[in-house]
Structure formats: structure tokens, C-alpha cells
Amino acid sequence: MEHHSNHDGHDDSRNSTRGMDAVGHAVPAGLSLAANGLRLVPSETRFDPGERTNWSFRIVEDGSVVTDFETAHGQRAHLIVVRRDLTRFQHRHPELDSDGTWRLERLAFPDPGVYRAFVDVVVDGRATTLGYDLFASGVDDVEPRPGSSRRGAADGYEVELLADGVEAGENTELAFEVLTEDGAVARLDRYLGALGHLVALREGDLAYLHVHPEETAAESGRAAFRVRFPTPGRYRLFLQTKPAGTLITTRFDVRVEA
Template identity: 60%
Template structure:
């Protein structure tokens, strides 16, 4: 599911707000408050399979509703919803109203469970990611995940993570090759101002890394990201790209030993 925001109160992003080359490398999203901002959702409980209109606000240290945000990769906010077992994922773009209320129409959860909602915003040239749990009651079926996975299938495309050595605390170039089922190299179309979008979450606490790609050739079928993982451990990567203009989402599991 994908939604695109309409423009509300905003101002152009300054150079300091361009964090495509690593300012999001440190973990974030572990708190509902950071950088003088607080994430305040209207509701935290949702009915399974029932579309809902959901609103939230960003409050500053003075208790005032923030109404001015800066563009970040073509959007005023990025909303990432992930079930805490890392098996469900949505990337949405809410609409900002003039009074500072953010709104998502037809928000729907197809699986029960506890979800972490991350909101990515830029205020006063400072990128901030805030997190909040929401709940979808129901019997949650167990879903297993591999200890490590380097290949994925989405629609008729096969995606492979080509990076072998990944160490904590070191700069790593993550390379993903995208091919269709006939081994054809698709042409990559821009998505959020780049040729790919990557979210990395650390297993156990859902520490959040939000990294945008390095420049790549759209004819190569490859997207590359500069990343730095803060600690050893298990991570799940959610990759989004638009081969041939088709938005695909795929996931990969990596284990960092050192």
C-alpha cells in the first residue's frame, strides 16, 4: 500500500536536510520523543481488516503543534509501519492539514499483532525519526524468518543482495541487483527522487536505519546504498524500487557477527 501526501505548510529543504548520504546511519525510532519533538497519535488500537482514517500530531517542547515541515525526498513525511516480528511492512505518505494534523485515509492492517509506526520528518533542517506502537487485536499466526536471506521475489522480479562482508561500525556498500524472470535487466525508474529506498531494522528492539542510495545507472538494474550498522546482530532490510516503473517491495535478512 502506498499513499502520497498533498502539500500542506512546508518550506524547501535546506542542504542540512539532505540526509541521503548517511545522516540516518545511526539508529533511531526507539522513542516517541526526540530533538524537541513528540509523536502524538489520535488512536493506537485498530480493528483487523477494517479501513480507518488515522490522524496524529507532532508536538514541540512548548506543547505547541508543529505546522511547518520541510520536504524530504519529495514528501513532507514518511510513515513506516512494521509488525514487531518484522513480517509485515507498509510505507505511506500522510497528508498534512493546515492546523498541523497529519492524516492517513484507509489505513488497514491485514494481520493482527503489535506494530511499530515510524514517522520520518524534517523540522528546522533537522531530520528526525520518531516511533510509537499500535495494536491490532487477534490471534497472531507464527511466521518464521530465515537467519539470513540474500534473494527475494517480488511480482515477476528477482532481487539479490550482492554484498558479502558486512561488519558493525564500518561503512558498507549494499548492492542489490534486480532482474525479471527472463534475466532481462529492467530500467529503474525514480522512486522518492532516487532509484531505490532502503529501511533497515535491528531485530530485538527495532532500531531504525533509513538510508537512501548512492547514484547508480538506471540501465544497470542495480541500486547501491552506503550503510553503517551500529552493532552486531540480526537485521531485516526492506528494499523498494521501481523496475520498469513497477513499485516492488522485498525483504532480506542479514546476520552481522562482528
């Protein structure tokens, strides 16, 4: 099977959104290690917490290792790692070898527990998210989580989620406003070709929604997303923005009604 790849480092929205509708992954993703004929094969699944490890994985189709991937949001692969209690988050971009091996240096799991690794790729114009559980040995301490939270803070910035009630199955705009410590609106720089990056995970099975914002002005301090939550329930949102050149990650909790 011939695979086509865009290696120029630019985001080609025509290629990166095939298989998705206008609001991102309409169908929950990341629930399986195999989807769309692709299968995720990691080199290791067990780790010592706190130790940095060089990790690798491959993506296989019909018994053969896939070597060609298309660019989506400025990268040929996005790796999201989240502890299953939704309290730890990292977003990395592994490097691809010519033999189809994806390599990531210094991957670390800060605490014991079960982590879910999500791998976002585009092959033959189809966006696919594959998921795999990774284990950091030891006794984990599950942290409490609020039912709903609309404010977050990181590195001297405060971020507020501006949204009314959220209903399942409806296209909903989620706008986030980034402010400095003195309450001034922050200017947002682009990150991965946009003014923000949002990951939403459904509590219970960690169904994965991965969307990017609508176009907003950098001076507004706002990143707006249009997303459709597939079912009622609680979701945790991880927002990445880049005010004044500083990449920050904030988290929010929303309850989606029927």
C-alpha cells in the same frame, strides 16, 4: 519558535540531510515517541485487523503543535509501519492539514499483532524519526524468519543482494540487482527522487536505519546503498524499487558481525 518549510515538492538534499551523516541515520532512530524536542501524538493506537481506518497524528514541540515541515526525499513526512515480527511492511505518505494534523486515509493492518509506526520528518533542518506501537486486536501468529537471505521476488521480478560480509561500525555498500523473470537486467525508474529506497530494522528493538542509494545508472538494474550498522546482530531490510514503472517491495535478512 519559527519553523521553515520547503513546499515545492523537490528534494533539497542540503535541508534533508542535516542531523545525519553521509550514510543516513548514523544513530539508531525510532526507538522513542519523543526525540529532538519533538513528540508524536497519535489519534488512535488500537485497530481491528483487516479494516481500513482513517488515521491521524500530530507532532508537538514545547506543548505546541508543529505546522511547518521541510521536504525530505520528495515528501514532508514518511510513515513506515512494520509488524514487530518483521513480516508486514507498508510505506505511506500522510497529508498535512494547516492546523498541523497529519491525516492518512484507509490505513489497514492485515493481521493481528503489534505494529511499530515510524514517522520521518524534518523540522528546522533536523531529520527526526519518531516511533509508536499500534495494536491490531486478536491472536497473532509469529512467522519464522531465516538467519540470512540474499534473494527476494515480487511481481515477476527477482532481486539479489550483492554484498560480502557485513561488520558493525563499518561503512558498507549494499547493492541490489533487479532482474526480470527471464534473467534480463531491469531498467529502474526513480522512486522518491532516487532509484531505490531502503529501510533496515534491527531485530530485538526495531532500531531504525533509513537510507537512500548512491547514484547508479537506471539501465544497470542496480540500486546501491552505503550504510553503517551500529551494532552486531540480525537486521531485516525492506527494499523498494520501481522497475518499468512498477513499485515493488522485497525483503532480505543480514547478519552483522562484530
